[in-house]
Amino acid sequence: MALIFNHGKNEEDKVAKAKQTPMMKQYQAVKDQYPDAFLFYRLGDFYELFNEDAIKGAQILELTLTTRNHSAANPIPMCGVPHRAVDNYIDILIDKGYKVAICEQMEDPKQAKGMVKRAVTRLVTPGTKMDLKGDDAQSNNYLTAVLPQAPGFKLAYADLTTGELKVTSLATEAAVINELINLQTKEVVYDQELPASLTTVLTKQNLLLSHQTPQTGQAEISYLTQALTDDGEIAVVTLLVSYLLTTQKRALAHLQVAQAYELNAYMKIDHNSKANLELMINMRSGKKQGTLAWLLDATKTAMGSRLLKRWLDRPLIDQAKIEERQDKVAVLLDHYFERSNLQAELTKVYDLERLAGRVAYGSVNGRDLVQLKTSLQQVPKIKYVLETLAAPVFDQLTAGLDPLSDIAALIDQAVVEDAPVAITEGGLIKPGYNQQLDTYRDAMENGKQWIAELQEKERAATGINNLKIGYNHVFGYYIEVTKANIAKLPADRYERKQTLVNAERFATPELKAKEAIILEAQEKSTSLEYDLFVAVRDQVKAQISRLQALAANLAELDVLQSFAVVSEDYHFVRPxxxxxxxxxxxxxxxxxxxxxxxxxxxxxxxxxxxxxxxxxxxxxxxxxxxxxxxxxxxxxxxxxxxxxxxxxxxxxxxxxxxxxxxxxxxxxxxxxxxxxxxxxxxxxxxxxxxxxxxxxxxxxxxxxxxxxxxxxxxxxxxxxxxxxxxxxxxxxxxxxxxxxxxxxxxxxxxxxxxxxxxxxxxxxxxxxxxxxxxxxxxVHVAKLAGLPASLLARADVILGQLEKGTAAAAPTPTTPPVAPSSAPQLVEEASGQLELFGPAPAPAAKPADKKAGQVLAQLKELDLMGLTPMEVMNQVYQWQRKLK
Structure with a gap:
């Protein structure tokens, strides 16, 4: 029946697709490539969702569900979000574990011949999310690939936002699960089928499982695996990078050459032990507050905070490396004023790791570059402070603080201080940076001055004091006159452009000529600014490796100063x-x-x-x-x-x-x-x-x-x-x-x-x-908990009796006695304690009468010896109620 039903449904789908408009055919063709993702389909200023995506998306995102072709027999469900606000909606879906395919218009609709070309430019998944805000900015966002390879597994992970790429070999499923939980990875990529037992656990951990076929022979993958010698590790890194290239659809120049690591090189703490110790997450609140990471985090940068967590995740076992860190902390602890200066400068350093990632990714904007410049300008000051310490233990770190003066100078020359977020609407590039741009801007500025002068000239010529010249994107520049003053206009020069309720809008030959000059300058200016910005971005992109090296050194310095601060504040000592x-x-x-x-x-x-x-x-x-x-x-x-x-x-x-x-x-x-x-x-x-x-x-x-x-x-x-x-x-x-x-x-x-x-x-x-x-x-603790006084008194009596190995004072039970052969055994167990701690003492005397047998029977029924003190008191209370 299922096969017949599916066949019928497929036929219905074919008929429905045959009746689709060209646009919906285009949409469906793209959707078929991403069946497990929400497809955000760009239409003008909105991203639209259709069909099942719309129904489910409207519910999750709290959008109004409408229909397309609502007059047709089968209207198409749809909902949409403004393109400027799309990131917020994507974040909601990603945080809930969904994927989002972003389909953009690949040509200007005004210049398109027929249907506007569209294509998916990026697939956003929980493990490839780039824009992290709030507390997430201080944490890594790991994507992991797992590859079974007898006798164990290969595992690689990457943080797309920072470019970190690591790989290791693990012996068992338990080790894989432990590593995934410790990494707090969001998504697991696989090629070969994973063992069912492992898949079950990963599903229960709410990890998104994504299939990927490895891409071989690519220069980018060869570069990233150049330091690896293990074929299995090369294979799992290839799998991981293939997924990133497939989903992101762009070069990822910020990905670092894969580094192999061995768990045995660090102190190993399984995820249960980390939870018990509350190293990262408070067991009661599920948050950072109240954890060791929270206590030790006096870092001033997001990259420092992330590095602190990585150090906590993998403590060292190499004594020389541990003592080298301690030496650095000791120096900073002994130099309060220099440490304060370091903190002041580090506070002005933005997240260089993720800024470098956005530069390489192509999503950096003008404000990001200004933040990068500001950060780089602090490096010479930080380097000077370290040099004044005159501590050889800091020599290597100091030498690694490359201020990238060339990049800082380039951004300072090119990008305005209050750069807008948008990079396609102008206002990004400083005056004096490009002569042609200055020419366009001069034409625009002179044009605006000419417009103002023309307005005054027309007012004088017509005698209409409220005549004004305005501009909009549809009609361009116009002269607006109220209807009461239209008779004053000379008919030979004024050409009607638009009629309003209380006014009319006109153009003159003189205004049209100047409009063409101004709009051309404005359009060319905006386009040139974008090109200049991209050129600056590309020059910064060429220095990604230098930026990442600088970020690593600054992050280490930040964690070390944090250790010095908390050590001083909380009276810690050097072990x-x-x-x-x-x-x-x-x-x-x-x-x-x-x-x-x-x-x-x-x-x-x-x-x-x-x-x-x-x-x-x-x-x-x-x-x-x-x-x-x-x-x-x-x-x-x-x-x-x-x-x-x-x-x-x-x-x-x-x-x-x-x-x-x-x-x-x-x-x-x-x-x-x-x-x-x-x-x-x-x-x-x-x-x-x-x-x-x-x-x-x-x-x-x-x-x-x-x-x-x-x-x-x-x-x-x-x-x-x-x-x-x-x-x-x-x-x-x-x-x-x-x-x-x-x-x-x-x-x-x-x-x-x-x-x-x-x-x-x-x-x-x-x-x-x-x-x-x-x-x-x-019993004393139970008293602190506020249990009833009568219950506590009775518990004291029972406790004394149990400690003596009898229960003679217990009330006569109403239950029948146990068989005579069982009673002596119970007494023997209670007194001899199963010979756990050496030879058992002599057996207790056998019950002499029926009453003693009843007492022992009741005791066995209650099994008081197998209960906690609190459970004993609960049983006693119930027993007393039953007897009453």
Whole structure:
């Protein structure tokens, strides 16, 4: 039935197309080439959408849906947007994940013979968006290509706005997914079919998948792949660049020669760990505020802000490179006034990376070139400040600050300071830059003066004081006279041009002759200005590589001064790095939490792990700061390895090759995975991939299942890390029984977050001290949460009974007792704890009577031992209500 239906529909389409007007045939021919994109079809001053594009576009863009040929049997749905405002509408569609094909008029309608020629000049997609505004301007917009190649994958990515082009090899699907999420790529290009499992994940991540056939043999692609030696990497870069050339339909001179990188050359942090640590995105708000990137970003340029994020995404593991960055930060930190001067000059530097991109792309306007000139004029001042530092560590960077004086001078000579946005309407080029242009302008200016003089002359000759000479695009220059004064006009010289309600418009032979001169000068002037502007743009375009090199150096300087500023403002210190596998932080602080609390309110803590210590087992009550303590170590490690100073009184750190975290509880609803499954998967990732040089943070592993299961898993994980992985590990838990492990695991030490009771109230000390916590204070935390007093009192009673291994005080249940053989087993499990921590104690006495059996049966029914304290209190409350 489907085949028959489709066949009928196709026949209907053929008939409908046969009846199309020439314009709609042209539209349909273009649309057929871009079936998966909204086609913005240029008609005069509007871009129009037709048919399904119009119906869907009107809904998304909130446009009025009308029809074309509305009198026909099948009117065509249509809607449109003004050409001057089209960018805003395109942005809306792109941000929602759609593609937009822009179809332009390729000839002047006035000179066209028959149908105006039209063609798509650009396909805009989420990964090829050029105009980024607001917060997006401080982030990269990556387009990625993925190519399966046994035994793994090749991956390349580019930012069309900056020209960045990178490529790497990845071993597994998981590595591909991790890299795509870390890059926050918007679109994935493929040629060969991707594995179904990978496609499923990418679709769930709302990534646009775009197919492309590689173009081979092009000089541009050969140039961009010249530094690559791996055939697979050349192939994936070819695929990516082919897509860019196909969609953008122009040369892309700003694309940089592809650089290969290896993930092993940087500290690896998987996307889950980055989310847990809130390096870039706040887990609660989904925004930058409250993240490490937000805290460290005191940059003055958009390109500096982007580079900071790239450094955070890939911390260094090369000690020499880390210490070189630290040396530069130290110099800037010690030179306050020079640093202030650098900041003042950097504030005047615009986004050179993206200005260079727009120049190469051909979308740069006069204001952009003025911004470029202004930026270049700051470079000699910045270079002078660095030279006054007399710091050899800055010599290479200083030498790389090419002021491009020739380009700055060219723009200064050619382009007016208050240049308009439009580049086809004149007003761009300075007087004196081009003699012919000055001649045209003189003719125009003299013509306007002549018009003013003619107006006065005609008023005197006719005696009509309100006679005026005006101009419009349709009728040109005219003499306007009110109808009451028409009789005063000499009939032999005045030729009627237009009739208005209260006036008539005329021309004279003298006015017509001057009009021709003025309009010719105006038209030629506008055309010449455009040509001169394009010539200037092309001269700038020839220096793209110099511009990009300058931008890279300025961005690095901007990030370094940002590190110096935040280090001074928040009392950070320079960490030392060691190869001894030793970790010693004195007075360490969580930088983001401290910013919110204030320096005086935050309680600092030490983290000490000698070479023989692999695991710190952390106990203490909820809300006491265990997770903060763990996160602050990871953030200090990341900050140290990007070259920044760290929030501590002193810090001596090993260089970590990877960081793994399992902090917090969250279901992965998209993948249908529970909190506990996510927890186990993240734990497994760390156990499978960590090395002795890694850092692992495990927070409350095992809490998502029954008590004994969780406790068994927690102990087994600790033992596995201790015996096989040997990574520096912080492991927080509420299973106090685990604290006994220090007696037989030589590389494990107990620490706890202090708390005390004052007049029955719990007081958090937020200080980490040696040894295990004495208890968990779960009921006290519940009290802070405001639970009913009677419930809390009952929970205290139950807690005491559970700690003694009995439930004798529980009310007599109404449920039938369990079989006699089950009751002793329950008591044995409760007291022996499944022999998790050594030989089990002697079995408890068997129940002596029916009442004890009923109590045990009720206890087993509730399974209190498998619940959290909060769940215990909920069960107790329900139990009491049932009995009443």
């Amino acid at each position: 030392t790095l060691n190869q001894r596998h030793e970790l010693k932080i004195s007075g360490g602080r969580h930088p983001v939490v401290e910013k919110f609390l204030g320096h005086q309110a935050y309680v600092p803590n030490d983290v000490v792990m000698d070479p023989q210590t692999a695991i710190l087992l952390i106990t203490g009550p909820n809300m006491s700061g265990k997770s903060t303590y763990m996160r602050q170590l990871a953030l200090i490690a990341v900050m140290a390895q990007i070259g920044c100073f760290v929030p501590a009184d002193a810090a001596d750190l090993p260089i970590f090759d990877q960081i793994f975290t399992r902090i917090g509880a969250a279901d992965d609803l998209v993948s249908g995975e529970s909190t506990f499954m996510v927890e186990m998967m993240e734990a497994n990732n760390a156990l499978q991939n960590a090395t002795p040089n890694s850092l692992i943070l495990f927070d409350e592993i095992g809490r998502g299942t029954a008590t004994y299961d969780g406790m068994a898993l927690a102990q087994a994980i600790i033992e596995y890390v201790h015996d096989h992985v040997h990574a520096k590990t912080l492991f927080s838990t509420h299973y106090h029984e685990l604290t006994q492990l220090d007696q037989r695991l030589a590389q494990l030490k107990n620490v706890h977050v202090g708390a005390s009771e004052e007049n029955g109230e719990l007081v958090f000390l937020h200080r980490v001290e040696p040894g295990p916590a004495d208890k968990s204070y779960g």
